[in-house]
Structure formats: structure tokens, C-alpha cells
């Protein structure tokens with residue numbers, strides 16, 4: 001997938017911008033706060049119709065303006081497509097492909113896959129399990145529409161079941177048959193999600209280890225463990241049984257706390273380095289190397305599963321990495337064809353030197 005052109009109107013600090021991109025490497029250089037990351041965020045919008053920084057859409061409209069528009073020309077290998085994302089101040093966000101609006105934003109996910117590596121990724125290590133779950137979900141959803149559908153259904157069902165548990169407690173009343181209406185879809189969708197998360201983590205682990213080994217020159221060994229309430233004693237010949245048992249065993253607890261205490265909405269990913277928690281013992285550079293390995297593996301899997309090469313967004317990537325790790329990373333980019341890459345850096349000279357070392361066509365934009 002190649003973005004040949006990007007037009008931005010009233011997006012964050014950018015009033016009006018128009019870029020013609022290289023099919024290979026594009027760099028944005030400039031001082032702190034000039035809006036380099038915001039350009040990557042605009043490209044991220046073209047991919048999944050939302051910010052990677054977690055801001056609300058309305059906050060991304062330039063101050064004192066009434067809307068923002070992001071328009072990209074995307075070559076999918078067969079033809080050029082115009083993707084347009086528009087957020088008015090007082091109406092719903094719109095996303096269009098070739099002038100046709102999508103009914104649901106989810107229908108666009110997967111058309112233009114992207115992988116972002118940014119300083120904000122460190123939240124993946126430091127935050128609670130929720131951000132790792134969201135990352136895992138986003139990773140799988142980009143290659144598997146059914147997964148996204150199951151996840152949306154599961155989340156709706158958990159909310160409905162929790163509301164029912166609360167209403168039971170409030171009215172001092174309980175009806176097992178009524179609860180069963182929600183248990184069934186919870187088990188069906190939750191089990192499918194568990195199996196997919198397990199398979200995906202298993203398939204990505206060797207890639208993460210191999211990329212980490214290359215970047216760190218074999219200095220440390222990392223692992224990623226998927227953890228789920230459904231794991232212990234899960235039987236693939238009767239997959240629904242485990243979740244069924246869990247709900248039964250925890251019924252009294254769920255009634256007492258008035259929410260669903262067990263399930264795949266509590267899953268987590270455990271990141272380890274040499275057998276210890278990466279969060280506890282990893283230096284900033286080691287953690288960053290791990291996150292880069294994780295993201296490059298994500299890229300590799302998306303490419304393998306969909307046949308599409310995601311765009312790679314590298315925000316401030318060289319900060320905190322020593323020269324040896326930067327060299328290894330560049331070596332990697334040279335060896336494997338990563339498709340179209342967008343890089344931000346405050347240091348123009350460093351960027352020019354880097355680009356010289358990578359044997360790809362490039363453009364540098366000074367902001």
C-alpha cells in the first residue's frame with residue numbers, strides 16, 4: 001500500500017498542508033512542536049479513522065476552526081483510491097473511499113493497514129492490562145474482520161450482563177434464566193476471541209524474539225506470554241466448556257460484586273526479559289528495542305496474512321537507542337523490504353545521514 005499524496009485541512013496545528021510522497025522513505029524534520037507527529041497521526045487516521053495519541057476527534061480540530069479534513073491518495077497495487085476522513089465540530093465523523101461513505105467505520109479497517117512505533121508505545125509496558133489488550137485486539141482486527149465483529153458483540157454482552165447483575169442487586173431479586181440469555185453469547189464470542197488471541201500470540205513470538213535478537217545483537221532474550229482466565233485446562237475438543245465452568249464457579253462472586261469477574265476482558269500479555277518483568281528490569285533502550293521488535297513482528301504478520309504491506313510510521317524512533325542498535329535497525333530496514341516508511345526526527349543532519357545509509361528512494365520534508 002502506498003500513499004502518494006496527503007492533504008490536510010485544519011488538523012491540530014496544521015491549517016493547510018499538501019505532501020507528495022516517495023513510495024519508499026519519507027522524513028519530517030523540524031523543531032519540537034512544529035507538528036511532525038501530527039502528520040503521522042493524520043496518516044494513522046487514513047488507516048483506522050482515529051488518532052494513535054488517544055485524543056478525541058473533536059480535540060484534533062484546529063483551535064477556532066469548525067472541522068478537519070484529511071485526504072490521502074492510496075495506491076493498492078491495482079488503482080488509486082481517495083480516502084477522506086472528515087470531522088465537523090457538530091456532526092458525526094465521516095470516512096469515505098472514492099467518494100462513497102462507509103456505513104460503519106469498522107468496514108474500513110484493514111484496507112490500509114499501518115504500524116506505528118512511537119514514544120507513546122512505552123504505555124504498553126507501563127500501563128495496566130487494558131492497553132495491552134487493546135493493542136492485541138487492534139493487531140488481530142487489522143487482519144481478521146470476524147475477530148473485530150466477535151469482539152464488539154462480546155463487549156456489548158459484558159455490558160448488558162453487568163447491567164443485569166446490578167439490577168438484580170438493586171431489586172434484591174435473581175433470575176438464572178435471564179442471566180443465561182447473556183451467558184450464551186458471552187461464552188460463544190469469548191471462546192472464539194480466546195482461541196484467536198492464543199494463536200496470534202504463539203505465531204508472533206518467534207518473530208519478536210528474532211527481531212529483538214537482531215536489534216540487540218543477541219544481548220538479551222525476550223518473551224511474550226498470553227494470560228487468560230480461559231487458559232488453564234482449556235480443552236480444544238470441547239472449547240466452550242471452560243468459559244461455561246468459569247461463569248458457573250464465579251456466579252456467587254459476580255452477584256456480589258455486580259459485574260462479570262472472569263473472562264477474556266481480563267486477559268493480559270506478559271512481557272519478559274531474561275525471565276524477569278521487562279517493566280521492572282528493562283532499561284529505556286531495552287524497552288524501546290522490545291517495542292520496536294514487537295511492532296516489526298506485527299508488520300510481518302499483517303503482510304503475511306493479508307498480502308498487503310502496511311505503511312510504517314516511525315515517530316522519534318532513534319531517541320534513546322545507542323548507535324549499535326540504530327545501525328542494526330537500519331540494517332533490518334535494508335534487508336527486509338518494509339514498504340513505505342514515514343519517519344519524524346528533530347535532527348535534520350542525523351536524518352540525512354540515516355537516509356544515505358538506507359538504499360531506498362527518499363524525501364525529506366522540513367516543517
Ligand SMILES: Nc1ncnc2c1ncn2[C@@H]1O[C@H](COP(=O)(O)OP(=O)(O)OP(=O)(O)O)[C@@H](O)[C@H]1O
Pocket residue numbers: 011012013014030031032033034035036037038039059060061062063316344346
Ligand atoms: N487542536 C489543535 N489545534 C491547534 N494546535 C494543536 C492542536 N492539537 C495540538 N496542537 C499543537 O500541535 C503541536 C504539537 O505537534 P506535534 O506533537 O506534532 O509536534 P512535533 O513536531 O512532533 O514535536 P516533538 O519534536 O516535540 O515531538 C503543539 O504545538 C500543540 O499545541
